[in-house]
Amino acid sequence: AQSVTQLDSHVSVSEGTPVLLRCNYSSSYSPSLFWYVQHPNKGLQLLLKYTSAATLVKGINGFEAEFKKSETSFHLTKPSAHMSDAAEYFCVVTKMDSSYKLIFGSGTRLLVRP
C-alpha cells in the first residue's frame, strides 16, 4: 500500500535562510509525487510534481525537490525563505490503481521569522 510520511509537523526558519521540508514515501511501484502548498483558509496550489522523468524537479517560487528512490524520499527545498512562504505544505503520492486518488501526508507548517 502506498503511504507518505512528512517527518516534521512544524519547521521554523529565518527569512533568507534555506528551507528543507522532509517527505518519505512508501510504494511498490514508481509513484507520482507532488508537493502542494496551502495558505490559511485557501485551497491547495501545486508547487511541483515528479512523474518519473528527471529526479530533480523544479517548481514555482524557487522550490525544488529531489526524488531519491534508494532513500524513498522526496524532500522539498528552497535556498532562501521569504516571508510569503509561510504556509502549510503537503507531500502527496498517487494511489497506484485506476482510481487516481491522492494520498496526503499529514502536512508541515512552515514558519518564517523576520
Added chain:
Amino acid sequence: GAVVSQHPSWVICKSGTSVKIECRSLDFQATTMFWYRQFPKQSLMLMATSNEGSKATYEQGVEKDKFLINHASLTLSTLTVTSAHPEDSSFYICSARGGVSSYEQYFGPGTRLTVT
C-alpha cells in the same frame, strides 16, 4: 489554465438545514472530481470520488445519504450536506482531474461551512 472554482466560499447555516456547494472546472473538462474535508490544522481527508454521469464512490466511513454528490456535467460537481449538524462544520475542498491518464488534480479554493 486549469482553474477550479467553488461556490460559496463560506456559508453559515442552521442545524437541520441543507447546504449545497458547487465545484466547477472553468477551463477544462474534468474527467473526475474529488471532494475532501479538512479539519483545522489537519490534512485533507478524501470523502468521495465523482465521475460525470455516474454515482459517486464514497470512502469508508462517509455517509452517502448525508453527503450527496452529483456530477451532472464535465465541468460541474455539487456536494449537498443534508440535515447539517454542528459537527459537519468544516472546510470542504474539491479537486478536478482533467487528463485521461493524468494523476494531477487541480484544487478549488475551498468552502468554509459553519453550522450553528
